[in-house]
Amino acid sequence: MSNTMNTSSTAGFISARRLLFWSGIVALCAWVLVPIYLVALGALGGRTGAYQWPKNFLPTDISLQPFLLFLRTEGVFQSFLNSLGAAGITVALSIALGAPAGYALARYNFRGKDSYRLLVLLTRAFPLAILALPLTVSYIRLGLYDTVLGVGLIHTVLALPFAALVTQGIFLGVPRELEEAAWVFGCTRIQAFFKVVAPLALPGLVATAVFAFVISWNEVFAASVLTVRHRTLTAYLLTVLSESPMHYRFAGGLMLILPSVVFIFAVRRYLFAIWGVSSK
Amino acid sequence: MTQSRSWIPYALILPSVVFLGLLFVVPLVQTLWLAVSDNGTPSLANMTTMVTDLNFGRSVLNTFVLTLAVVPIQIIMALTMGSMVAKMNGGRETILWIWTIPLGISDLAAGMVWLSILQNTGYLNSILFGMGLIERQTAWLTYQTPVALFIGIAIAEIWRGTAIVMIIIVAGLNQVPKEFKEAAEIFGASPWTRFTRITLPLIRPALQSALILRTVLAFEVFAVVYALGGRNFPVLVGEAYNWQNQNQNYGVAAAYAVLIMVISLAATLVYLKAVKVDPERLP
Numbered sequence: 111m112s113n114t115m116n117t118s119s120t121a122g123f124i125s126a127r128r129l130l131f132w133s134g135i136v137a138l139c140a141w142v143l144v145p146i147y148l149v150a151l152g153a154l155g156g157r158t159g160a161y162q163w164p165k166n167f168l169p170t171d172i173s174l175q176p177f178l179l180f181l182r183t184e185g186v187f188q189s190f191l192n193s194l195g196a197a198g199i200t201v202a203l204s205i206a207l208g209a210p211a212g213y214a215l216a217r218y219n220f221r222g223k224d225s226y227r228l229l230v231l232l233t234r235a236f237p238l239a240i241l242a243l244p245l246t247v248s249y250i251r252l253g254l255y256d257t258v259l260g261v262g263l264i265h266t267v268l269a270l271p272f273a274a275l276v277t278q279g280i281f282l283g284v285p286r287e288l289e290e291a292a293w294v295f296g297c298t299r300i301q302a303f304f305k306v307v308a309p310l311a312l313p314g315l316v317a318t319a320v321f322a323f324v325i326s327w328n329e330v331f332a333a334s335v336l337t338v339r340h341r342t343l344t345a346y347l348l349t350v351l352s353e354s355p356m357h358y359r360f361a362g363g364l365m366l367i368l369p370s371v372v373f374i375f376a377v378r379r380y381l382f383a384i385w386g387v388s389s390k
Numbered sequence: 391m392t393q394s395r396s397w398i399p400y401a402l403i404l405p406s407v408v409f410l411g412l413l414f415v416v417p418l419v420q421t422l423w424l425a426v427s428d429n430g431t432p433s434l435a436n437m438t439t440m441v442t443d444l445n446f447g448r449s450v451l452n453t454f455v456l457t458l459a460v461v462p463i464q465i466i467m468a469l470t471m472g473s474m475v476a477k478m479n480g481g482r483e484t485i486l487w488i489w490t491i492p493l494g495i496s497d498l499a500a501g502m503v504w505l506s507i508l509q510n511t512g513y514l515n516s517i518l519f520g521m522g523l524i525e526r527q528t529a530w531l532t533y534q535t536p537v538a539l540f541i542g543i544a545i546a547e548i549w550r551g552t553a554i555v556m557i558i559i560v561a562g563l564n565q566v567p568k569e570f571k572e573a574a575e576i577f578g579a580s581p582w583t584r585f586t587r588i589t590l591p592l593i594r595p596a597l598q599s600a601l602i603l604r605t606v607l608a609f610e611v612f613a614v615v616y617a618l619g620g621r622n623f624p625v626l627v628g629e630a631y632n633w634q635n636q637n638q639n640y641g642v643a644a645a646y647a648v649l650i651m652v653i654s655l656a657a658t659l660v661y662l663k664a665v666k667v668d669p670e671r672l673p
Contacts, residue, residue, distance in 0.1 A: 135474060139488045145503045145549060146491070148513050152506040163527065165516035207406040214402035226403055233414060235602065235658040237610045240627070240647040241413070243634055244420035267413045270406060299398075328496030330613040331627060335634055344498050348613060352620060356509060359617075363502030370494030378487045382561045 146367060152360030153177055160356040180361035189346035190365070192258050193327055196342050199262025200326035201319045204269035205277075209315065212277025213303075217286070230271040238268050242332035249336060256338045264336065265326035272325070273318050279383070280314035281307070317380035320373045327370060421651075424644035436641035440649070443642075449624040456540070456625070457608040460547045464604060465597070467548070468555035472563050473585070486560070493553040500550035501617025505531075508542045508618065533622045543623060546614050551607065555600045562596025563589070598665040605661070606654045626650050 151169060152160060156176030181187060215223065242264055246255065254260035284307050292302035308315075333345040341349065347362040354362075374381075428435045440446055471489055475482055492500070507513045510527040518524045530538040566589060574584045590597075612627040621628070630646035633639045 131474070131477070134470075135478075135485060138471060138474075139485065141549070142488055142491055145507060149503040149506045161511050163511045163516070164519050165511065165513050167513070167516075203409075207409050210402040211406040214399040218399035218402075220396065220399040223399075226407070229407070229410060233410070235606060235655055236414075236418070237606060237627070237647075237650050237654050238414070239610065240630065240650055241417040241421065243630065243640065243643050243647050244417045244424055245413075246634070246640065248417075248420070263413060267410065270409065274406060324494050328494070328499075330496060330498045331610070331631065335631065344496060344613070347502075348498060348616065351617060356505075359502050360506050363499045363506070366499035367495050367503075370496075371491055374490060374494040375487065378483070378490070381486075381490055381493075381557055382564065 146371075149360050149363050149367070152357060153180075153364040155357065155360075157355065157357050160360070176357055177361050177364070180358055180365075183358070185341070185346055185350075186343075186362075189341050189343045192261075192337075192340055193343040195258040196261040196265055196333070197323045197326040199259060200265040200269050201322045203262065203266040204273040204322045205315065205319055207266070208270050208273025208318075209277045211274040212279075213281050213307075215274070215278040216281035230274055233267070233271040239264075239329060239331040241267065242335040246335060255336060256340050258340055258342075260336050261333050261342055262326070264332045265329055268329065268332075269322040269325045273322060276318045276321075277311075277315065280311050280318070283314070284310045314380065314383075317377040320377045324370050324373055328366070418651075421644045421647050424641055425648040428641065436645040439639075439642050440645040443629075445624040445629055449626050449629045452540075452623055453609060453611065453626045456544060456547070456611060457605060459544050460551065461601070461604050461608055463544075463548055464552045464555045465559075465600065467552050468559045468600070471552075471556045472559045473589075475560065476563055490553045490557060492550045493557065495550055496613065497547075497550060497611070498613035498617055500546050501614040504542060504546040504549070504614075505618055531619050531622070536623070539619050539623055543611075543615055543618055546618060547608070547611060550614070551604060555604055558596050558600040558603070559593060562593035566592045594665055598661055601661045601665065602658050605657045609650055609654050609657070626653075 148167075151167075151172060154169075154172035154174065154177055155162070156173075156179075159171055159176075162171075181190075211226070214220070215227070245260075245264060249255035249260050254263070288306050288310070289302050292306045293299070297305060328344065329342075330344040330348055333342040334348050337345050343362075343366065347359075347366070351359065425436055427433055475486055478485065495503075505512075508530050510529055514530070515524065515527050518528070529535060530542055532539070570588050570592070571584055574588050579587070610627055611625055612631065615623050615625050615628060621632075626646055627650065630643045630650070633646065634643035
């Protein structure tokens with residue numbers, strides 16, 4: 111803010127308001143970013159950093175060594191791979207099952223359309239992860255208990271309704287005329303879809319996939335209930351939480367945060383389009 | 391569409407219907423049955439065990455108080471953030487990205503983030519010590535300090551969960567036509583009047599879905615509580631987790647699950663009734 115504006119009282123009032131406005135913006139940014147910075151300090155500060163008193167707020171005593179040590183702890187890397195596996199299954203299934211449904215909702219009027227939308231919206235009013243509780247028994251019977259596939263399946267229940275609603279919005283954004291033109295020029299419906307619609311819908315579909323990934327990557331409850339040895343990263347961290355030293359907990363927190371932050375950055379342009387659609 | 395092609399939409403939705411049937415509807419029915427049966431016969435034994443459990447009353451109270459404290463603050467913060475970015479010209483995208491970062495952060499990670507601040511040798515104590523407000527390390531997250539523990543958990547939840555509310559509300563605000571506000575401005579309405587009489591009624595659908603989503607999630611609170619307070623602050627989902635994993639009692643865990651579902655559904659219905667969306671007044 112420049113002080114030269116303070117020559118008249120009105121200008122001073124306006125610049126004071128602007129100062130207040132920007133202080134608010136900066137304060138809210140700090141509110142989001144500073145805690146992440148502090149947990150990163152904790153993760154990179156190692157054992158001595160965790161018990162240092164009083165704390166140093168500047169990154170003077172940090173190195174990657176403590177974090178790498180955490181990565182080499184037994185179980186960490188395997189659970190990281192398990193998390194990737196479960197998230198991969200979630201992405202594949204929720205797109206493979208959700209995108210066709212979204213396409214049907216966008217392009218066709220059919221009996222039962224409203225009932226289907228109701229089923230999808232109903233899943234929102236339910237705490238879905240809780241459904242992992244009865245699934246334990248069925249999973250043991252089916253051999254899905256304590257497997258990455260089992261976790262991926264329940265995470266797909268979380269991501270699929272979201273994928274169906276979001277892809278509906280994406281396909282509505284692809285002009286129907288383009289698709290009909292392709293039919294006229296001799297494409298079959300399937301060819302028209304893959305040659306005309308899919309390329310136009312691709313960025314939105316990728317964004318949907320990223321969200322499905324983040325949903326699975328961050329899910330704690332169902333993953334903890336349904337696994338024992340083949341734990342995902344969240345389930346592993348939850349179960350070893352009470353025995354692990356502080357700096358391991360911070361390292362675990364940082365490891366959970368990093369990929370999601372990168373992914374959210376990658377799809378930032380689609381955040382509002384997606385939620386604008388899915389909140390209708 | 392010709393009549394002969396009328397099977398196409400059904401073929402397209404069928405896989406997802408089958409999937410949701412197997413992994414949503416069936417477990418739902420199973421949960422209900424598990425909760426109200428004992429060894430295959432109808433019984434209220436699980437419900438009785440749940441209600442008479444020492445932690446039951448506290449976990450219900452804690453979950454409700456936490457939800458009532460967190461959700462309104464998140465809505466107010468999100469409305470403030472939304473109004474702020476609406477006034478910005480340059481740098482809007484960057485600020486919005488920073489504010490949405492917590493969207494990608496799990497509740498477990500959020501618990502660990504705030505643990506690094508609130509633990510005994512953490513940053514909060516260091517600041518208070520530096521300012522001379524405390525003489526030695528103070529514990530905030532124990533059984534003996536329930537109020538401080540509650541505030542810590544609430545802050546971590548607000549930190550993590552506000553982003554999703556903000557995104558839904560900003561998406562709603564983006565759909566409010568500029569002309570409405572300009573007209574109100576010309577007729578001399580104050581900023582506060584414009585906000586309460588024009589903006590708020592027009593973003594009702596967004597507000598409604600943000601409230602439903604956040605409240606259902608707030609009743610599911612678990613990992614952030616566990617990371618910060620262990621079992622010092624019992625909540626409903628935490629109790630369900632303990633009955634399932636520690637006590638291996640699936641029946642009582644299912645009873646808790648049913649209770650959480652009933653509360654979530656009731657909250658959704660209340661919002662659908664209370665925040666009326668009049669389709670004719672939408673832009």
